[in-house]
Amino acid sequence: MNQNKNNIIGKKNPIFNHLLIYQKKYIFGLASLLLFLVPLINFFKSDSLLIGPESYYFLSHSALLQSLASHFTYETLIIIPIFLGLATLYLFFALVEKLNLSDKFTFFFLLLLVMSPAFIYTYSSLTANSFYFLLIIATLLLLMQEKKMFTYLAIIPLILATFFDVFSSLMLFVLLIIYAITQKKNISYFYLGVIVFSSIIQYVLGQPFFLGPFHAEKIIHNLISDFGGLSGVSFFAILLSLIGISITWKRKKLYWGYIFLPLLLPFYFFSTQIIFPISILILFFAAVGFVKLFERTWNLAPIKQITFFLLILGILFSTLSYLDRIDQLTPPGDMIETLTWISYNTGNEVTILSDESYGDYITFFAKRKAFSTLYEDEHTDINQNLLENTNVIGFISLLENQSISILYISKDMKKTYKDNFIILLQNERFKLIHSHGDYEVWAFSPKEA
Amino acid sequence: MQLSRTQKWLLVIFIITLVTRLILAFTVPNLTYDSYFHLRQVDEITRTGTPLFEDPLSYGGRTLHYLPFFHYLVAFLNLFLPLGLLAKIVPNVLLSLLPFIVFALSKKISNNETAALFSAFISGFLPILFTTNAFNPLSLFLPVAFFALYCFLNIDKRGFALYFLLSFFILSVTSSATFLLIVGFIIYFILSVIEKKKIKKPELELIIFSVFFYIWIQFVFFKNVLISEGARFIWQNVPTQILTQYFPQISILNALLLVSIIPFIAGIFVVYQSLFQLQNQRAFLFISLVISTTLFSWLRIIEFNLALSFFAIILAILFSLFYTYLSDLFAKTKISEFKKHLALIMVILLLPTTILPSINFAEKQNTPLDSEIEAFTWLNEHTAKNAKVAGLLEEGHLITYYAERKNLMDDQFNFIENSEDLFSDLNALFATPFETQALDITSQHGITYLVLTPHAQRKYGIKNFRYQTARCFKKIYDEETKIYQVDCILDKK
Known part of the structure; x- marks a missing residue:
């Protein structure tokens, strides 16, 4: 009896055994369910299907996406990240077969990954990561092929994967080296050279080290989804990863996992935009911890069962809790209405002052120039100076100098800047020209009549 | 045994x-x-x-x-x-x-x-x-x-x-x-x-x-x-x-x-x-x-x-x-x-x-006096159900428990967005000598009654609110504890 209770993830447990054998189907099914659930929830609860500000960045900056959006509606593009997510999973299974990873580890790693808010977010919005990870898995798979032709073809996804930012190229570079060392395969210097060469060209052409950020960065908040972050992982996964790290410390086979820790962790403090790769690493260690924890024989077998149950519930809880607030990650209907109003009722040349976090929404919905965005440093200081201004003369002079004629104000901005620029709006040169719900559009007359 | x-x-x-x-x-x-x-x-x-x-x-x-x-x-x-x-x-x-x-x-x-x-x-x-x-x-x-x-x-x-x-x-x-x-x-x-x-x-x-x-x-x-x-x-x-x-x-x-x-x-x-x-x-x-x-x-x-x-x-x-x-x-x-x-x-x-x-x-435990409890019970019997009462922060629960009326604030701060502003306002109600400031706060928060207990009197070193006038703050309970009805609203327009 005690033996049975201890055998939760052992081969002798018929249910677990079944899950393990058919893991491809179950993981794929679960991923499909979660990824299709997001637009479904947003369809009923929200005014937009695409979540996250990054989607709107790509929609307003990518000619291809704009062309697609003009043929269909922009919301139909939700199918792209879902397709990318499922394709990445499919390729990952192929990769696992090549790498001979253990069944149990693969199952728990993918289960944790698919249920993580980081995965749901990445593959429910148009993000660089959703393309990037498909490309690097494709590169690795092609490199592993016996036929030379396929290995040459790997150059295509490899070059494409360097198109996002310098950091992604650096990660790909390290990954190829690790692959060569752990799999004892010779990677031609040619591939590494291509990465370096392509990255240098991109960098010279203005590619940033990190793409983004597209939202206000908070290190803990963005990492732990239970604290209300945009994506991240469950707190339980973090704890499991700590167990995993303490275990892999003694296992030489998993040492390569540690190479990524110093690469990713310090960079995370510079840009939380790399949350998805960080999440994958955390979930990797979490899966190791999970398997190790429940493979060992416990003296208190019933407590082992309860702990297992609690962990599954905890991870499920984080996923459900994230899905429950997924509609809050879409731009609110009031915002879309006011920005669309701007696009119809203001001149094409106007520049809009607002909080930097609204930059991409302004560019996409209002089709006007946002004075500053989170990822453009050029006007960051002036933008902040304007919003925190309490001197009406200085404020007006700055607005005139920067040719700003529209102010877009949300409820949050009113609260944050209630003692700053908001009090200056009492001046006759500012006029409320439109409002809807929590959002207001103010016009600024550059010259006194 | x-x-x-x-x-x-x-x-x-x-x-x-x-x-x-x-x-x-x-x-x-x-x-x-x-x-x-x-x-x-x-x-x-x-x-x-x-x-x-x-x-x-x-x-x-x-x-x-x-x-x-x-x-x-x-x-x-x-x-x-x-x-x-x-x-x-x-x-x-x-x-x-x-x-x-x-x-x-x-x-x-x-x-x-x-x-x-x-x-x-x-x-x-x-x-x-x-x-x-x-x-x-x-x-x-x-x-x-x-x-x-x-x-x-x-x-x-x-x-x-x-x-x-x-x-x-x-x-x-x-x-x-x-x-x-x-x-x-x-x-x-x-x-x-x-x-x-x-x-x-x-x-x-x-x-x-x-x-x-x-x-x-x-x-x-x-x-x-x-x-x-x-x-x-x-x-x-x-x-x-x-x-x-x-x-x-x-x-x-x-x-x-x-x-x-x-x-x-x-x-x-x-x-x-x-x-x-x-x-x-x-x-x-x-x-x-x-x-x-x-x-x-x-x-x-x-x-x-x-x-x-x-x-x-x-x-x-x-x-x-x-x-x-x-x-x-x-x-x-x-x-x-x-x-x-x-x-x-x-x-x-x-x-x-x-x-x-x-x-x-x-x-030396910090407990309310019987006379203070009586005042809060009196509020329950003599004020409208939707009244909002301001007392000391620690008296917030006495207002909800004995008076069964809304309070301005108490010590359960979680989920309260503006707890710091509220506390400043509450403090100002007891400390300010200006009637307009007091009325601004009572109007802003919809406060209809002010309670001044002996505990509050000791804390702020006052016998009565410094700004109080019979026109806007009518004393309706005058024992050791004093209760005032707010009769004016400050219209900012």
Whole structure:
């Protein structure tokens, strides 16, 4: 009896055994369910299907996406990240077969990954990561092929994967080296050279080290989804990863996992935009911890069962809790209405002052120039100076100098800047020209009549 | 059943503790201010069967999140006894059980019954625990927490795993302060690894279980708070102006008095000896708890009272090791004759340093006066149901409990977006000499009545509000406590 209770993830447990054998189907099914659930929830609860500000960045900056959006509606593009997510999973299974990873580890790693808010977010919005990870898995798979032709073809996804930012190229570079060392395969210097060469060209052409950020960065908040972050992982996964790290410390086979820790962790403090790769690493260690924890024989077998149950519930809880607030990650209907109003009722040349976090929404919905965005440093200081201004003369002079004629104000901005620029709006040169719900559009007359 | 001599002494300690506590509880009028929040929750559970998570009165209407086990327990007892009586009896009975648990724990780590009896006695008369008129979950949390520790130390014995599970479940749904135990367990694990002491397998299993279970329960109850406030949730959204009240910078002397001076000195000695000389693993767990309590207190994560209470009980337990050490020391030296008198010396030293400060502490509890309670009851009978009343922050729960009216604010800060602004406004209502400022605040928050209790008069050094005029602030209750009706609204247009 005690033996049975201890055998939760052992081969002798018929249910677990079944899950393990058919893991491809179950993981794929679960991923499909979660990824299709997001637009479904947003369809009923929200005014937009695409979540996250990054989607709107790509929609307003990518000619291809704009062309697609003009043929269909922009919301139909939700199918792209879902397709990318499922394709990445499919390729990952192929990769696992090549790498001979253990069944149990693969199952728990993918289960944790698919249920993580980081995965749901990445593959429910148009993000660089959703393309990037498909490309690097494709590169690795092609490199592993016996036929030379396929290995040459790997150059295509490899070059494409360097198109996002310098950091992604650096990660790909390290990954190829690790692959060569752990799999004892010779990677031609040619591939590494291509990465370096392509990255240098991109960098010279203005590619940033990190793409983004597209939202206000908070290190803990963005990492732990239970604290209300945009994506991240469950707190339980973090704890499991700590167990995993303490275990892999003694296992030489998993040492390569540690190479990524110093690469990713310090960079995370510079840009939380790399949350998805960080999440994958955390979930990797979490899966190791999970398997190790429940493979060992416990003296208190019933407590082992309860702990297992609690962990599954905890991870499920984080996923459900994230899905429950997924509609809050879409731009609110009031915002879309006011920005669309701007696009119809203001001149094409106007520049809009607002909080930097609204930059991409302004560019996409209002089709006007946002004075500053989170990822453009050029006007960051002036933008902040304007919003925190309490001197009406200085404020007006700055607005005139920067040719700003529209102010877009949300409820949050009113609260944050209630003692700053908001009090200056009492001046006759500012006029409320439109409002809807929590959002207001103010016009600024550059010259006194 | 024949009781042993030790058991009889233990029973005597229990009875003396309980009787002293009850006498003080019934002598000091009313309950501490925060108790009325818990009374109201119990009252609600008794009437409706569910906690008041959507409170229409606190802050004029808000969402509340708290762990309700203690309130359910008292609500169940309320089926048999009146709440007023239970509020004074239950916490004191629960805290009087501490000597039994402390005895068991002390005996476990010291193997000395006399030493354990002294520890039990100290735990019964810790000054910091002599808030005899406080009705809050801490009175349940402390005995159950130490019972869980006892089960943890006895995990090899049959049945203790189940007792641990039960007690840990109760703790997790009683107070978030259970994380003191969790972090204590983790530090215990780390200390054992550092000192190369082998940790028992079942202990490790219980630690893993406890961590996940605790976090899961917190997620279930505080999901929304976590999402909206993130990691700040830990600091309970306490306004910065009153942070010092929750986490005061207390002098060493005061702390010594509250945890009792003899156990404090003994505790320091034992911690030093256990860590650096004897490497006594049995004491590691308690030392780990001391570290976790100190750490969280320093980080201002737990309230000062809770930290000191936890700390004081651990010191009482560690005292048993100190007594055993002294006893052994005397036996080995030329003054071994002295050993016979050790117990007597301890009694002489402990009596004035525990019982007297405890009684003194109990008599100085911060409770509302009868006249203040009468005023709040009067409000209930003579004002409209939708009235909003402003009183001191600590009187917020008196307004919702006795007056059954909306308050401007109370000490349940979680989920309150503008608690700092509210506190500034509330403070200004009592301190400002300007009528326009007062009217601006009352109009902004829809306050219809102002209450000036003797407590508030002392706090702000006023007899009446400085700005009060008969035109806008009509005095409608004029006893020791004064109540004013706000008759004007400041129209900013």
